[in-house]
Amino acid sequence: MKKHNFYAGPSIMSQYTIKNTADAILDFAGTGLSLMEVSHRSKEFIAVMEEARALTKELLNVPEGYDVIFMGGGASLQFCMAPYNLLEKKAAYLDTGTWASNAIKEAKLFGEVDVVASSKESNYNFIPKNYEVPSDADYFHFTSNNTIFGTQIKNDPDVNVPLVSDMSSDIFSRPIDVSKYDLIYAGAQKNLAPAGVTIIIAKIDALGKVSRQIPTMLDYRTHIKKESMFNTPPCVSVYAALQTLRYYKQLGGIEAIQKLNEAKATLLYNEIDRNKLFKGTAAVEDRSVMNVCFVMNDEYKDLEDEFAKFATSKGMVGIKGHRSVGGFRASIYNAMKIESVQALVDVMKEFEKAH
Numbered sequence: 001m002k003k004h005n006f007y008a009g010p011s012i013m014s015q016y017t018i019k020n021t022a023d024a025i026l027d028f029a030g031t032g033l034s035l036m037e038v039s040h041r042s043k044e045f046i047a048v049m050e051e052a053r054a055l056t057k058e059l060l061n062v063p064e065g066y067d068v069i070f071m072g073g074g075a076s077l078q079f080c081m082a083p084y085n086l087l088e089k090k091a092a093y094l095d096t097g098t099w100a101s102n103a104i105k106e107a108k109l110f111g112e113v114d115v116v117a118s119s120k121e122s123n124y125n126f127i128p129k130n131y132e133v134p135s136d137a138d139y140f141h142f143t144s145n146n147t148i149f150g151t152q153i154k155n156d157p158d159v160n161v162p163l164v165s166d167m168s169s170d171i172f173s174r175p176i177d178v179s180k181y182d183l184i185y186a187g188a189q190k191n192l193a194p195a196g197v198t199i200i201i202a203k204i205d206a207l208g209k210v211s212r213q214i215p216t217m218l219d220y221r222t223h224i225k226k227e228s229m230f231n232t233p234p235c236v237s238v239y240a241a242l243q244t245l246r247y248y249k250q251l252g253g254i255e256a257i258q259k260l261n262e263a264k265a266t267l268l269y270n271e272i273d274r275n276k277l278f279k280g281t282a283a284v285e286d287r288s289v290m291n292v293c294f295v296m297n298d299e300y301k302d303l304e305d306e307f308a309k310f311a312t313s314k315g316m317v318g319i320k321g322h323r324s325v326g327g328f329r330a331s332i333y334n335a336m337k338i339e340s341v342q343a344l345v346d347v348m349k350e351f352e353k354a355h
């Protein structure tokens, strides 16, 4: 039976990425050696890193004055690395979920943190609007897509300080205006590659302004200067990331991908709204195009386990909701085909008929 992978992360990857990476694990670039056993200083791997950085710049229209690096540590390391490098006195943060509040916690170790708004009181089911960002903040940090709660900030916010964003679960899903940002970071395991690598886009001029000392490994400038090869990068993950970037280019780039994503999300949200058994958990205007959260309608609550079993029996994988929301979450990242979303919709319809 065909499996449809709705895991939130690590999550679905394109067959193109999986197949090419598997091939390189057996024989990397005609070296007769595995990708896993070749020096990161070999000319073959240096070419991989260079192309991955260049393709990221091309796909996201990264302007002059910015650089792209790949490093380990996950998005969670960036929660401290961003303020380490950028927070001198005060930073503004938007609290839209678990990851946002984890980032806030770390930033407080480095300076004053102004949490400009929070949707915590309503279990993060919407994105606060009409907040005020103080003009003396060093930057404004937000999580563009709240993986756990299924809400998303779909446009680069208009504020009067530079932006810093955790884009772990929606990078490459829609165009962004990089020139508004001092820093963008994203763990790879949602929309790019296997876990182990984090992609970072940094504005070079924004760095080196804080008065504190920064450990070498945690200083973005170290990695920029060494072209993302200061220490051993997670080579297999970087190679897989390159395959995904090539695949994105073949699909027609980020605007084409955005159209596909919107079609998938519309298909699924329409079914959630139509089907008498289910309801969405996120405010309609803030619904994520990447992570679709839904629960059983109140009068059908007791059918939850039965639906989970039924969906599993039909090949749906990973749709159990995060414990902080409950119910279901279908993650429909870039690599997911609309056929798989249709398969889930069909399962929802079939289950409705039986009840």
Ligand SMILES: *Cc1c(COP(=O)(O)O)cnc(C)c1O
Residues within 6 Å of the ligand: 009, 073, 074, 075, 076, 077, 099, 143, 145, 146, 147, 166, 167, 168, 169, 187, 188, 190
């Ligand atoms: C998954 C996720 C993280 C955590 O990433 P790690 O790489 O596990 O540290 C952080 N932020 C967001 C938005 C995520 O989706």
